[in-house]
Amino acid sequence: MSETVAIIGGGQAAAQAIASLRQQGFDGGIVLVSGEAELPYQRPPLSKAFLAGELERARLLIKPAEFYKQAEVDARLGVRATGLDVAQRQLQLDDGQSLSYDHLVFATGGRPRPLQCPGADHPALHYLRTLADVDAIRERFRPDARMVVIGGGYIGLEVTAIAVKHGLQVTVIEAAPIVLGRVTCPEVAKFYTALHREAGVDIQCDTCVDRIEDEAGVAVVVTTSGERFPADLIIAGIGLLPNVELAESAGLDCDNGIVVDEYCRASVSGADVPGIYSIGDCANHPSAIYQTRLRLESVHNAIEQGKTVAATICGKLKAYDQVPWFWSDQYDIKLQTVGISRGYDAIAVRGDPESKSFAVFYFREKRLIAVDAINRPAEFILARQLIPRQVEISPQRLSDDTISVKELAA
C-alpha cells in the first residue's frame, strides 16, 4: 500500500518538500494542510516589490496551481490542524475531518511576535507576514501618510524603504541602541541608519513603545521617553514566534522551535519518533559548522530543508549542512549575508562604507563565520566558498581591497 505524507503549513519549505518528494520518486499521497487561503507563495517580496505595487499577486506563487495538480497534491487550504495523535498517526483538522499519515512534516513557520503594550489592539497597528497582512496594510499605505515602524530589523527597514519611495513619512522606533543590532555589527548598522536618515526617515533608537493611544481615531505611539508620534499606519516587526503549539501538545521536543536532527527528524524526550519531521522557520536544527543549534528564518533554509526532508522520507538520508544565506533589498542597496555572525570576536571591513559598496567579514577565534556584503556580490560568493572550508584566513588580507576577490578565494 502506498504511503501518505501530510505537510502542515503552506510556505516555501512545504512547496519545496512537495517538489523534491516527487523529484525523488515518492509516489504515495501528499496532503498539504495550510491555514492560509493561497497556495504556497513567496514571502520576501511582501515587504519589498509586492508592497510597492511592482509585482502582481499571481507572480508570488512559488509554483503554479497546475504544478500541484500534476503532482497530485491534495491541498486543503484555509484548514488548520488542531490535534495530533502520534501513536495512531492521525491529525485532527479544524474542518472536522481527520487525516491518517505515514509521514508528517511540520512546516508551520511562525507568526509575528505580538506587541505587548496598552493600545496594541489599535486598528492602525499591523504586522507583516502574510498576503492578508499586506492587503490590510495597503488601505493605509498612502503617500503623505504618517507611518511608525516598531522594530529596526530587516522587515521594518525594508518596509521603510518602500514607504519612503511611496511618499510616506516614516519614523522607526528601535529599543536597542542601533538598528539591525541582533543580526549585524555597529559598522553595518551605522551605514543603514545613515542611509535611511538621508532618505528622510526619523530613526529613534534606545527607546521603547510604552503604549498606543487613540486621539479622535488617530493612533499615537507614545515611547517610554515620553515622545508622541501620531500615526496613520503602524507596522510592528519585532521578531517571529515559531508555530510549535501543536507539536508541543503532542509531546514533541520543542525548544525555540521544533527540535530536529540533521535529517529533519523530530523527537520525543530525546528519542526518535518515526515519521515526524520539521522544516523551515519552525525547525530548530543542529549546525555542524557552527557547532550549535540554529533556528533560521530564511528562504534558503526553507528550501534546503524541504530537500532534506524529502530525501529522508525517501530513505536516502542526506545530512543538512548548509551555510545559511540571506538577502535584503533597501533602496538601491543589496545586502547579501552569508553565515551567522552571532558571537563574533573580530571583524574586517573591506571597502569604504561611504562608497555604498563594502563588505564586513566576521571572525570567531580566527575563523571566518559570516560576511555582510553590501553591493558586493563578489564578496558574497567568496564567503559562500570560504566559510565551509573553516580555515584560518587573515583579516588583514580580506580587508585589503587591492587584493582581488579571485586571489582571496584561491
Add this chain to the structure above:
Amino acid sequence: MAKIIYVAFDGVSRDIEVENGTNLMDGAVDNMVPGIDGDCGGACACATCHVHVDPSWVNKLPPMEELEDTMLGLVDSRDEYSRLSCQLKASPELEGLIVNTPHGQH
C-alpha cells in the same frame, strides 16, 4: 509575447509563450520547465536560474550587468553562453530564443 524554446537536459524541448516584460525564470517556473529553481524569486541573489543560451543567440541579448556576471561565479558549469534567466525579459526581439536548462542548479 515571445516564444521561448526551453530545451531541458534530457533533450525535451518546450515552446513557451512568455509575456513581454516577464523574465525567463518566471516563464520557466510558471510552466514547470525542469532544471530552473529561481529560489530568490528573481532578485538576482541566488544564481539558481542559470541557463545556457543557444550560441546563435548569445550576441543578440542585452549585455549582462555586473551583478549578473558576478553572481554567475556561483555556477560550476558556467560557460560563455551562461546567463541568469531572471535577468532576461521577454520581448518581441527574443521571439524564438533557445535556452538550454541544466540538469539542476547548484
